[in-house]
Amino acid sequence: xxxxxxxxxxxxxxxxxxxxxxxxxxxxxxxxxxxxxxxxxxxxxxxxxxxxxxxxxxxxxxxxxxxxxxxxxxxxxxxxxxxxxxxxxxxxxxxxxxxxxxxxxxxxxxxxxxxxxxxxxxxxxxxxxxxxxxxxxxxxxxxxxxxxxxxxxxxxxxxxxxxxxxxxxxxxxxxxxxxxxxxxxxxxxxxxxxxxxxxxxxxxxxxxxxxxxxxxxxxxxxxxxxxxxxxxxxxxxxxxxxxxxxxxxxxxxxxxxxxxxxxxxxxxxxxxxxxxxxxxxxxxxxxxxxxxxxxxxxxxxxxxxxxxxx
Ligand SMILES: C[S@@+](CC[C@H](N)C(=O)[O-])C[C@H]1O[C@@H](n2cnc3c(N)ncnc32)[C@H](O)[C@@H]1O
Numbered sequence: 001x002x003x004x005x006x007x008x009x010x011x012x013x014x015x016x017x018x019x020x021x022x023x024x025x026x027x028x029x030x031x032x033x034x035x036x037x038x039x040x041x042x043x044x045x046x047x048x049x050x051x052x053x054x055x056x057x058x059x060x061x062x063x064x065x066x067x068x069x070x071x072x073x074x075x076x077x078x079x080x081x082x083x084x085x086x087x088x089x090x091x092x093x094x095x096x097x098x099x100x101x102x103x104x105x106x107x108x109x110x111x112x113x114x115x116x117x118x119x120x121x122x123x124x125x126x127x128x129x130x131x132x133x134x135x136x137x138x139x140x141x142x143x144x145x146x147x148x149x150x151x152x153x154x155x156x157x158x159x160x161x162x163x164x165x166x167x168x169x170x171x172x173x174x175x176x177x178x179x180x181x182x183x184x185x186x187x188x189x190x191x192x193x194x195x196x197x198x199x200x201x202x203x204x205x206x207x208x209x210x211x212x213x214x215x216x217x218x219x220x221x222x223x224x225x226x227x228x229x230x231x232x233x234x235x236x237x238x239x240x241x242x243x244x245x246x247x248x249x250x251x252x253x254x255x256x257x258x259x260x261x262x263x264x265x266x267x268x269x270x271x272x273x274x275x276x277x278x279x280x281x282x283x284x285x286x287x288x289x290x291x292x293x294x295x296x297x298x299x300x301x302x303x304x305x306x307x308x309x310x
Contacts, residue, residue, distance in 0.1 A: 005061050007081070009290060011090040025050055029087070029100070031099065032102070033060065034102070037172060043076045051076045053076065082264070084117060084121070087125050088125045093128045093129060097130075099129075100138075121200065126192075126194075136191070136194075137190070138189070140187075150164060158195060158197070204290035205290075213282075215307050242257055257269065270282070281303055
């Protein structure tokens with residue numbers, strides 16, 4: 001049995017199908033599962049529930065996938081990408097019975113504080129995706145982070161602070177928990193509950209495959225398209241950059257593109273298909289992004305530029 005690793009651009013379609021075929025199921029999430037022992041322990045203990053793990057590290061994803069396979073579990077799904085965006089863009093409101101976050105990077109420097117998982121829009125995301133009465137549990141060795149999260153999350157209208165335990169007995173220790181405990185550090189486990197209904201604004205429009213444009217300009221070739229290399233645009237909130245253009249053996253072109261909607265970055269290829277008197281602009285099926293405002297702007301900008309080139 002192999003755990004599915006779902007890449008961030010596959011997540012909306014995968015989860016569409018999952019929620020259509022799994023009604024009223026219990027779902028537990030873990031953000032930043034590392035080597036996966038906590039997630040696997042929970043999934044083994046309670047095979048009736050479904051477990052969704054979120055990780056940005058591909059190495060961790062592979063390690064956890066191997067553990068799931070060894071244990072023969074079929075109730076674990078591993079999502080590759082930034083949990084803050086995946087939870088917001090790919091999950092409906094009110095689906096998680098609980099979400100764990102064990103030993104997140106505390107990002108102690110002022111200039112990095114936006115990277116903290118509890119910063120910015122995350123409390124709203126948490127409040128939206130938990131079921132009523134659902135919990136969020138944060139374990140950390142960083143006292144300041146524990147108290148800051150407590151302050152931020154308990155200020156939220158839909159969440160309430162439930163408990164703050166010091167060095168509690170836990171059913172399974174994570175790698176980082178073992179490390180910090182061995183160094184004599186104090187472990188803080190802080191719990192919150194969702195008390196009221198909540199929602200959050202999603203910025204993506206779901207399936208990438210539904211977006212394609214046509215441009216009426218001159219027939220594109222490498223000489224023209226390479227003038228787009230390393231050009232960028234947009235605003236602070238929605239940015240894009242065209243990196244390199246590659247020519248395919250079938251006369252089509254792939255334009256490597258990166259976009260950022262605030263901190264949400266995506267890396268994908270736009271496919272340009274020359275046709276009689278026009279060109280089709282669409283996503284390369286292997287790297288479809290979520291259709292966010294920045295992605296739409298990048299596509300529209302490309303169309304304008306292609307119509308301008310002569
Ligand atoms: C310090 S490690 C802790 C790993 C594990 N939970 C443990 O306790 O051993 C933090 C983990 O969170 C992951 N991570 C950091 N930011 C993340 C994010 N925004 N979304 C998903 N995973 C994230 C990192 O890749 C890393 O594996």
